[in-house]
Amino acid sequence: MGSFILAIDQGTTSSRAIVFDADMTVMAVGQQEFPQIYPASGWVEHDPEAIWHSVVATVKTALKKAKLKAADIAAIGITNQRETVVVWDRETGEPIHNAIVWQDRRTAQMCQKLAKAGHEPAFAKKTGLLLDPYFSGTKLAWLLDTVKGARKRAEKGELLAGTIDSFLIWRLTAGASHVTDATNASRTLVYNIAKNRWDAELLDILDIPAAMLPQVKDCADDFGATDPALFGAAIPILGVAGDQQAATIGQACFEPGMIKSTYGTGCFAVLNTGEELVRSKNRLLSTIAYRLDGKTTYALEGSIFVAGAAVQWLRDGIKVIGKAEHSGELAAQADDGQEVYLVPAFVGLGAPHWDPDARGAMFGLTRNTGPAEFARAALESVAFQTRDLLDAMDKDAKGVAASTVLRVDGGMVASDWAMQRLADIIDAPVDRPKILETTALGAAWLAGSKAGVWPDATEFSRKWALDRRFEPVMEVVERKRKVKGWKDAVRRTLSSR
Ligand SMILES: Nc1ncnc2c1ncn2[C@@H]1O[C@H](COP(=O)(O)OP(=O)(O)O)[C@@H](O)[C@H]1O
Ligand SMILES: O=P(O)(O)OC[C@H](O)CO
Numbered sequence: 001m002g003s004f005i006l007a008i009d010q011g012t013t014s015s016r017a018i019v020f021d022a023d024m025t026v027m028a029v030g031q032q033e034f035p036q037i038y039p040a041s042g043w044v045e046h047d048p049e050a051i052w053h054s055v056v057a058t059v060k061t062a063l064k065k066a067k068l069k070a071a072d073i074a075a076i077g078i079t080n081q082r083e084t085v086v087v088w089d090r091e092t093g094e095p096i097h098n099a100i101v102w103q104d105r106r107t108a109q110m111c112q113k114l115a116k117a118g119h120e121p122a123f124a125k126k127t128g129l130l131l132d133p134y135f136s137g138t139k140l141a142w143l144l145d146t147v148k149g150a151r152k153r154a155e156k157g158e159l160l161a162g163t164i165d166s167f168l169i170w171r172l173t174a175g176a177s178h179v180t181d182a183t184n185a186s187r188t189l190v191y192n193i194a195k196n197r198w199d200a201e202l203l204d205i206l207d208i209p210a211a212m213l214p215q216v217k218d219c220a221d222d223f224g225a226t227d228p229a230l231f232g233a234a235i236p237i238l239g240v241a242g243d244q245q246a247a248t249i250g251q252a253c254f255e256p257g258m259i260k261s262t263y264g265t266g267c268f269a270v271l272n273t274g275e276e277l278v279r280s281k282n283r284l285l286s287t288i289a290y291r292l293d294g295k296t297t298y299a300l301e302g303s304i305f306v307a308g309a310a311v312q313w314l315r316d317g318i319k320v321i322g323k324a325e326h327s328g329e330l331a332a333q334a335d336d337g338q339e340v341y342l343v344p345a346f347v348g349l350g351a352p353h354w355d356p357d358a359r360g361a362m363f364g365l366t367r368n369t370g371p372a373e374f375a376r377a378a379l380e381s382v383a384f385q386t387r388d389l390l391d392a393m394d395k396d397a398k399g400v401a402a403s404t405v406l407r408v409d410g411g412m413v414a415s416d417w418a419m420q421r422l423a424d425i426i427d428a429p430v431d432r433p434k435i436l437e438t439t440a441l442g443a444a445w446l447a448g449s450k451a452g453v454w455p456d457a458t459e460f461s462r463k464w465a466l467d468r469r470f471e472p473v474m475e476v477v478e479r480k481r482k483v484k485g486w487k488d489a490v491r492r493t494l495s496s497r
Pocket of ligand 2: 010244
């Protein structure tokens, strides 16, 4: 057996495969973007075949770049965009529909109906989540309601369902393994996080046949082995976690009270609450941080749907920048005298507002407003939203968030300007680690420690290394004025329902 670890990071906009050596150093990266499909306003889909091909291609690229063979890899760790759901045929492995992506709002009405019927408390108590279209449950119900004959076929055991990890493992193992891990299960709206099992009552409410769901495993576990025909030899899959939980692990947030915030397409702040399942009174999510050796560690999570996506909008939507990395430079040129706010509710608002019907808005525009003010407003919106999450966490977890440094990662943290503004707005230090592939690192640690080639959590935590700390420098008066302006902008953007 080799000593290298391969992480597959299947994200919202691209798939990545990363080879790490036994010292946890990145040796090679394969990356491929795939198309986003927007069939209607607020709808977002992915072609599961495009995802599958991108994963196989990036694994091959990473192995080639690292000059390694499949037999050199000790284990694979998989991490993935969460909540996105696929239904496929057990015999052929073919999906019956495109994957419905976490950002998709098509089940907003279904969620409203369920809430009106009085079901929200049961969902919240058992899953730690809210009745929002974000989660997999109502998306799966929609597929069963909409694709002809799907529910009957699912009842007969002909169709299987799963989040992206589950679909990939099914394909990687040539149909030998229909499994998922506890973190991915905790995002489905039908998994009881206190009892650690699929919940019969919730499945019944959504009319989802239990037979189509995967077996739920620990995050470091035996998930099956890859079909030798794919990469030349069978490789064991020993680690799986949803990408935000994998980033929590990769940032070594193993102690209660530690927080990481990841800035990819969206932004997800996760606070480790230890073995205690903390219930939020401020509309945050209770979720599973990880489950190791049968022991569950819980977290409070704040989920923002648009972070790096606001930078993509600057680049692809209004075309004021040519590349994402130009956004900070442009924002730095903005006129201090103009107070321009962007509330990027392009797909509604997530925590703590949970308003699927809100849509984006800008405030404070004048004749002088130009590209620089748009760029600053987009980057600042990410900082303001993070502040809202940390405020909510602080209330739920009794002052813990206020006393903690924020560990950050994800594509957007490459921007020094955005990170400095984040520290200024949240009024706390922001730590950027040396390894920015934190999500992949977390998945690799799960697989590597299970395979016995990587160290335990304590040693892994010791190796976490700081690249740069951003300290807040903004004047108190300016921060207060800006935060007040933001709150006002959000109030005016929320839908009236
Ligand atoms: N230098 C930068 N400044 C600001 N935003 C950036 C920068 N580089 C990348 N981004 C943003 O980061 C996001 C990509 O991050 P990534 O972690 O790869 O996301 P995902 O896993 O959601 O696909 C994109 O939305 C992009 O606009
Ligand atoms: O693909 P990312 O990094 O934007 O993460 C997506 C989240 O898992 C959605 O919950």
